[in-house]
Amino acid sequence: MFGFFKDKFNNLKQAVSNTANAIVGNVTNSVGQEEEFSEFVLDDMEDILISADLGVGYAGELVDKLRNQTKIKPADVKNYLKEEFSKTLWEAGNTELNVQDGLNIYFICGVNGVGKTTLIGKLAYKFKNIGKKVLIAAGDTFRAAAEEQLDIWSKRAGADIVRRDKADPASVVYEAIEKAKNENYDIILVDTAGRLQNKFNLMEELKKIKSVIDKKAPDSLRECMLVLDANTGQNGLQQAKVFSEAVNLTSVALTKLDGSAKGAIIFAIAKELKLPVKLVGVGEKMEDLKEFNPEEFIEAIFE
């Protein structure tokens, strides 16, 4: 833990309360009182898990393990799920945001409106707070006002920015890397335009930006992070698959967890894609970004 998020997860419990209800609340209410895991009870449980956005495959697997066994009773269902979810999160890999000495480049991608630019503003602020020299690369040269929005965030966070209105995003990133190397920056945060995963040209553009980073800064720590809106549920899994194929993702940030009842998508992503969630957005303010800690997340959902 390099611990720049010293603040406790005060609002985490509140942020996940709908998700907690959707899984733990509903499962314990309908299964917890039963004598045994009859087929009827198991079906019911599977339906609840699927509607909580856990995914059909994972929900089925969790229910199958309860079939034809006598050790786990319905009264233990909460503990059973807690242990299974913990295991899934740990198996998905290290959830810590990596930072090394020298240059660190965080490449942020995702579909439209999920919260990429906001995440970059919040992250810049966190890094500034631990004394890092932060440069933001305005790689969204597509949407009108995108660079302006990023400019506002960079000023708020006290970070520097490279922006070239309407230029090719890859060239903006190229220039940012040059500047970062010449002026000894610790961090580059690369914003990108929102793109639907089925838009071929835009996905190709993303690959091009990524390859500039890989070629120009091979020695830097490179994190390729997909931003997902917690409210998208299972569709987020589909997005993650396609982006992963295009740019080889290293992690996920889940935004808008506040109020969402579909936060269980975190488990589905960990299970299906073995991608660790590293950051969670729990509001619109600069401080509303949390380092994802599996234990705390599980506690917040199950307590």
Ligand SMILES: Nc1nc2c(ncn2[C@@H]2O[C@H](COP(=O)(O)OP(=O)(O)OP(=O)(O)O)[C@@H](O)[C@H]2O)c(=O)[nH]1
């Ligand atoms: N409640 C809540 N709102 C958020 C969070 N993160 C971002 N938002 C809001 O989501 C909206 C979209 O955020 P942006 O950062 O502009 O999203 P984007 O992915 O950069 O959008 P495009 O560049 O258009 O693809 C804004 O109104 C943000 O304030 C979060 O964690 N919680």
Ligand SMILES: [Mg+2]
């Ligand atoms: Mg944006």
